[in-house]
Every structure is written in C-alpha cells, then in structure tokens.
Amino acid sequence: MLGLEKSDFRLLLLVIVLTLFAPFLLNPFPVDSTMAQFNAGYPDLMQRFVIFGIFAIGFNILFGLTGYLSFGHAAFLGAGSYAAIWMMKLLTMNVIPAIVLSIVVAGLFSLAVGFVSLRRSGIYFSILTLAFAQMSYSLAYSVLTPITGGETGLQPKIDDPRILDSVLAVGQQARANLFGLDMSTSHDLIVGGWAFTFNAGYYVAALLMVISFYISIRIFRSPFGLMLRAIKSNQNRLGYTGVSARPYTLAAFVISGMYAGLAGGLMVAMDTQAGAERMFWTASGEVVLMTILGGAGTLIGPVLGAGMIKYMENIVSKINSTVLEGWFAWMPEIIQDVVVAVVYPFVGKGWHLTLGLVFMLVVIFLPGGLMEGFRRISDRFFGGSRKTDNSTGGTTAPTAAE
Amino acid sequence: MSVNENTHQDEDRGFQSGMPNSVLHIDDVHKSFAGLHALSDVDLDVREGETHAIIGPNGAGKSTLLNVCVGRLKPDRGAVVFDGEVLTGKSPHEINQLGVARVFQTPEVFPDLTVLENVMVPALSNRDGHFTLNPFKRFSAERQLREEAEHVLESVGLTAQLTDLSSSMSRGDKRRLELAMGLIQKPRLLLLDEPTAGMARADTNATIDLLKQIKEGGMTKVIIEHDMHVVFSLADRISVLAGGRIIAQGTPEEIKVNPKVKEAYLGEEQV
Numbered sequence: 025m026l027g028l029e030k031s032d033f034r035l036l037l038l039v040i041v042l043t044l045f046a047p048f049l050l051n052p053f054p055v056d057s058t059m060a061q062f063n064a065g066y067p068d069l070m071q072r073f074v075i076f077g078i079f080a081i082g083f084n085i086l087f088g089l090t091g092y093l094s095f096g097h098a099a100f101l102g103a104g105s106y107a108a109i110w111m112m113k114l115l116t117m118n119v120i121p122a123i124v125l126s127i128v129v130a131g132l133f134s135l136a137v138g139f140v141s142l143r144r145s146g147i148y149f150s151i152l153t154l155a156f157a158q159m160s161y162s163l164a165y166s167v168l169t170p171i172t173g174g175e176t177g178l179q180p181k182i183d184d185p186r187i188l189d190s191v192l193a194v195g196q197q198a199r200a201n202l203f204g205l206d207m208s209t210s211h212d213l214i215v216g217g218w219a220f221t222f223n224a225g226y227y228v229a230a231l232l233m234v235i236s237f238y239i240s241i242r243i244f245r246s247p248f249g250l251m252l253r254a255i256k257s258n259q260n261r262l263g264y265t266g267v268s269a270r271p272y273t274l275a276a277f278v279i280s281g282m283y284a285g286l287a288g289g290l291m292v293a294m295d296t297q298a299g300a301e302r303m304f305w306t307a308s309g310e311v312v313l314m315t316i317l318g319g320a321g322t323l324i325g326p327v328l329g330a331g332m333i334k335y336m337e338n339i340v341s342k343i344n345s346t347v348l349e350g351w352f353a354w355m356p357e358i359i360q361d362v363v364v365a366v367v368y369p370f371v372g373k374g375w376h377l378t379l380g381l382v383f384m385l386v387v388i389f390l391p392g393g394l395m396e397g398f399r400r401i402s403d404r405f406f407g408g409s410r411k412t413d414n415s416t417g418g419t420t421a422p423t424a425a426e
Numbered sequence: 427m428s429v430n431e432n433t434h435q436d437e438d439r440g441f442q443s444g445m446p447n448s449v450l451h452i453d454d455v456h457k458s459f460a461g462l463h464a465l466s467d468v469d470l471d472v473r474e475g476e477t478h479a480i481i482g483p484n485g486a487g488k489s490t491l492l493n494v495c496v497g498r499l500k501p502d503r504g505a506v507v508f509d510g511e512v513l514t515g516k517s518p519h520e521i522n523q524l525g526v527a528r529v530f531q532t533p534e535v536f537p538d539l540t541v542l543e544n545v546m547v548p549a550l551s552n553r554d555g556h557f558t559l560n561p562f563k564r565f566s567a568e569r570q571l572r573e574e575a576e577h578v579l580e581s582v583g584l585t586a587q588l589t590d591l592s593s594s595m596s597r598g599d600k601r602r603l604e605l606a607m608g609l610i611q612k613p614r615l616l617l618l619d620e621p622t623a624g625m626a627r628a629d630t631n632a633t634i635d636l637l638k639q640i641k642e643g644g645m646t647k648v649i650i651e652h653d654m655h656v657v658f659s660l661a662d663r664i665s666v667l668a669g670g671r672i673i674a675q676g677t678p679e680e681i682k683v684n685p686k687v688k689e690a691y692l693g694e695e696q697v
Binding site: 242245246247256258261266271272 | 498
C-alpha cells in the first residue's frame with residue numbers, strides 16, 4: 025500500500041491513529057484529579073510534539089542514515105521561521121505559502137552550508153555546522169536586525185502590506201489561518217470528568233508530520249537510502265564501488281534542512297512570532313538528543329525522543345514543591361520533608377537533571393535508544409530469535425503515545 | 427621471455443597503450459614513501475581478456491601498485507592508462523565507473539548492511555552511475571538487480587546468508603563477499619588482491635574454479651597472490667615484482683625457469 029512494505033504500512037497506520045487520537049491519548053486523567061498535571065493533551069504541547077517530531081524525523085535522515093552529526097540544524101529551523109513570518113507580513117496570513125517558503129529557504133540555506141561543511145567529515149563536519157549555526161544566530165541578533173527583528177524578533181503587524189489579505193480593521197489581530205480556518209480554533213469535548221481539546225493548528229501540523237513520516241519511510245527504503253546507510257557503514261569503501269559519497273551526503277543534508285525549515289515554518293503557523301533564540305546551539309543540541317534518545321537510524325525512534333523531551337520540558341518542569349508535598353502528604357511529616365527534599369532537585373526547574381540522567385542511562389544501557397528497549401522487550405515476550413534489521417525500527421510497534 | 431618493450435611516451439602527447447591489445451598500461455610509475463622506493467619505474471601491460479598475475483615477496487610493492495591503479499595512491503611519476511583513459515589523478519569512484527573494480531586483500535565490506543545489500547551497492551552504482559537521486563524508488567522493486575545479486579552470491583557460495591549482517595560473517599566468508607561485490611559489476615578489469623588468502627584449501631579451489639569460469643566470460647583480471655597453486659592455475663602471464671621493480675615478465679612456464687625469479691622470490695622453493 026502506498027508503495028510501502030506491509031510492516032512499514034502498519035507503522036504508518038499506527039502513527040496516523042496515534043496522531044489522530046492524541047487529544048484522547050494524552051489526556052488520560054480527569055481534569056480534577058491530582059494526576060491532571062500529567063495530561064499533555066493541550067494544543068500548545070501537542071503542536072510541539074508533532075513539530076519537533078518533524079524536526080527529528082528530518083535530522084534522522086542525515087544523522088541516522090549517513091552518520092554525519094550536524095550540530096547546526098537549528099539554523100535551518102530559524103531560517104524557516106523567518107521566511108514564514110515574512111510571507112505572513114508581505115503576502116498572506118494563510119499558512120500554506122508561509123510553510124512552502126520556509127521549506128524552500130531552509131533548503132537553499134542548507135545547500136550552501138552543506139556544500140562547505142561536507143568537505144569534511146567526523147568531528148570537523150560537526151564543528152563546521154556548529155560554527156555556521158552560531159554565526160547565523162549572531163547575525164540574526166545583530167547586523168541582520170532589519171530582516172530578523174534582532175532581539176525583539178518578528179511578529180505580523182497591522183500595517184504590514186499582506187497584499188493578498190484584505191486590510192485589517194483597527195484593533196483586529198492578524199491571525200494565521202488555513203483558507204480562513206484560524207489555527208488557534210479549538211473545540212473542547214467534555215466527557216464525564218475528562219476534557220479533550222481538538223485544535224485546528226495541531227491537526228494541520230499532525231497531517232504534515234504524517235506526510236513527513238511517510239516520505240522518510242520511502243527514503244529509508246529506497247536505493248538512495250541504501251547508499252546513505254552504506255556511507256555510515258564504510259564511506260571509504262563506497263568510492264571503490266563507483267559511488268561518490270558527497271552528492272549523497274549533500275542531498276541528505278538538504279533534505280534534513282528542508283524538514284527543519286518545515287518545522288520552523290509550522291512553529292510560526294502555530295504561534296506567529298520568530299526570534300533568533302531558535303537558532304541557538306542548544307536548540308541544535310536538542311534535536312541531537314531527541315534522535316539519539318529515541319534511536320538514531322530507526323524510523324519512529326526520533327519522534328518518540330522528541331515527544332519524551334518535550335513532555336519532560338513541559339510537564340516535569342511544572343512539578344513544584346507544593347505539588348510534591350501534596351503527593352507525599354500521606355507520609356509522616358519528617359519523612360515527607362526528606363522525600364520532598366530528595367525528589368525536588370529532579371523536578372521543576374531541575375527537569376534538565378532528570379533528562380540528563382535518562383539520556384545517560386539510555387546511551388549506556390540502550391545504545392540503540394528507546395527503540396532498542398522496545399525491541400528487547402518484544403523479543404523477550406514474543407521470542408528473541410526474530411531477525412531485526414537495525415534500520416527498520418518498524419518491526420516493533422511503539423507502545424507509548426508520545 | 428617476452429620483455430615489455432614499450433617506450434616512455436611524452437606526457438604532452440598523452441599516454442598511449444604500449445601494446446596493440448593492451449587494456450591496462452602502467453607507464454613508468456614511481457612511488458616512494460618517506461624516501462623508501464615502493465615502486466620504481468614500473469612498466470606493465472595487461473592484455474584484453476587475460477589473467478595477469480603479479481607476484482613477488484612481501485613488501486615488493488604489489489598492493490601499492492594496485493592502490494595506484496584504483497586511485498587510492500597518487501604516483502610520484504608516471505601514469506596508469508586504462509583503455510586510453512589516464513586513471514592517474516582520478517578519484518576512486520571515477521575509476522570504478524570506467525569499469526575497473528577492485529577486490530580488497532583485507533575485506534572491506536559494509537559491516538552494517540546485509541550480505542545482499544553489500545552486493546546491491548556496487549550493482550546499483552554500476553547501473554545508475556556515481557550518484558542518482560531516487561529517494562522515492564523502492565529498493566524492494568529492484569527485482570532484476572536483486573536476482574543478479576543473488577546469482578552472484580550463489581556462485582561464491584553465500585546463498586544461505588543473504589539476510590545476515592556482514593559484520594557477523596567469518597573472515598573467509600567476507601572474502602567471498604568481497605569477490606561477489608567485484609563480480610556483480612561485470613567490470614572490464616578486475617583487480618584482485620590476494621582473493622584466496624585465509625581461505626581453506628577447498629574454498630580456494632572453489633574460488634579458482636569460479637575465476638576460471640569468469641575467464642571464459644572475457645573479463646580481464648589482474649591478480650596479486652602468494653599462493654603459487656592459485657597463480658599457476660589461473661595466470662596467462664605473470665609479472666614478478668621485487669624491491670619495487672619488475673624483474674621479469676612472461677608466461678607461467680617462462681617464469682618457472684627464470685633464474686632471476688628463483689633468486690629473488692622463489693629461493694629454494696620448488697614450483
């Protein structure tokens with residue numbers, strides 16, 4: 025189906041079902057329960073899940089397949105964001121032209137950066153990409169202020185030309201839309217004690233993620249994908265089989281750059297603003313973490329990694345001492361104080377510590393990321409003799425929604 | 427003994443093949459590493475369709491010569507000409523695309539790919555050239571190439587391991603995989619660097635039989651080998667390299683009785 029093998033098609037279906045029903049799956053706790061703060065089914069976070077999922081899927085095409093570790097992909101995400109916001113300022117608030125332009129601009133930018141950076145491999149390549157990204161960040165902050173808005177960033181304003189849209193009335197806000205459908209439109213469904221939110225922006229982003237995921241599967245399963253894997257496996261040998269590695273790595277670099285641009289464009293489509301901090305090196309590092317955490321070179325792993333990091337960033341970071349005291353209220357007070365004191369550094373503002381520990385544990389015990397964990401579990405329960413191709417990642421169905 | 431009598435041509439006029447039916451012409455190649463002369467004034471002609479063995483003691487410069495041929499090393503002087511094209515200065519993938527394939531001495535396979543995929547990489551490059559952007563083409567739809575690859579793998583005896591990762595193979599099996607990766611391209615010139623080293627005698631004989639079959643197909647082969655059984659089973663002509671120089675060239679019979687060869691390489695060993 026759709027040019028996919030059976031197992032890949034099942035994986036795609038699973039991703040479609042999970043994204044479609046994410047508002048239910050991510051809100052398993054009733055609104056009034058103490059566990060409600062673990063609910064992740066609100067529009068802003070769901071949008072982040074799929075947008076960073078796209079970013080990680082694209083990054084995985086470069087890093088997971090060719091092994092070239094870019095430390096500068098946030099630059100393409102930032103470039104995509106700026107392109108999208110300019111489209112919204114100049115042409116229309118409709119998200120389609122904005123997203124298309126963000127992909128094109130990020131693609132051209134990554135072509136230029138890749139052309140230079142891919143002259144080297146290994147650590148030198150990583151450093152070159154990092155240097156380019158930091159340079160872009162600094163430029164966006166300083167000399168390129170007329171284009172980027174510098175420190176304040178860019179937002180659509182009332183007096184922007186927007187030649188395709190009708191003039192806004194005074195006080196009316198420019199809102200990102202899809203042929204009139206406001207991206208922030210939400211519909212709430214209340215069932216008993218549960219509340220589920222269905223957001224237009226989320227579903228637009230989710231549709232694009234499903235398409236991105238489908239394209240990524242096709243790339244993985246193509247002769248082109250095989251060459252990318254051969255580059256990771258033994259680039260030196262590849263030359264002696266008549267294959268020139270550089271155009272392949274450049275193509276992978278540009279494709280992953282375009283994915284980053286799409287993610288950047290979608291960020292603007294969901295929340296119409298862009299700033300230079302999106303290009304900062306920590307943002308580039310984050311997508312590396314997502315990919316490795318989920319499983320580099322697997323199909324679905326990077327999406328899971330993105331989901332996990334965004335979940336921790338948004339949910340674990342909200343657990344404060346009051347919440348902890350509430351959880352451990354049943355304990356004698358002295359013990360409660362000790363437990364809260366022990367747990368506190370790992371939650372709230374300390375969520376980075378928890379993430380760091382999780383990352384260390386995964387890298388040490390599951391070098392193949394979360395996907396390797398799932399594979400081990402399924403091998404244990406369903407027999408371990410099954411042969412698994414490292415690149416598929418689709419042989420094991422992910423059990424977690426995000 | 428037929429002595430190679432080609433003359434050194436003026437570089438400005440380009441390099442011409444020294445013999446009428448010569449497909450590979452190595453012209454006055456010189457290569458040194460930190461003052462050590464690995465190759466000195468090496469002149470060699472390989473004729474179309476022949477199996478040409480290069481023998482010589484360890485350190486004679488045999489592998490260096492192959493490395494110069496496939497673009498891994500650049501000679502200090504001289505040139506390698508394949509079918510009228512100067513290979514010197516070309517990158518390995520360009521040389522391969524011209525129809526020169528190499529089988530490595532130490533197996534250099536793709537460890538993270540399956541056995542079948544290892545063979546599909548050179549097969550695809552042979553058909554599609556050095557770069558093809560086809561991210562939407564399905565690998566599984568390459569039935570014809572896949573059948574060819576399976577056929578070649580069958581001929582080297584690896585049918586049972588098609589879906590195994592090549593990193594899990596024994597060294598001997600990797601050598602056979604190397605051979606399959608060279609053969610799948612049906613190159614005009616196949617350079618074999620000790621293709622049977624590390625193989626059991628039975629496997630060696632099977633490889634000899636396989637290479638003999640290809641000989642009937644008309645592929646030109648240059649083979650570096652220590653095993654005299656292999657050399658004398660396969661070679662039409664032999665060049666003897668010692669101390670970076672070619673000290674003798676001729677048919678196996680001529681080489682067997684050549685006193686210089688006996689002195690430099692074979693010593694007391696009976697051929």
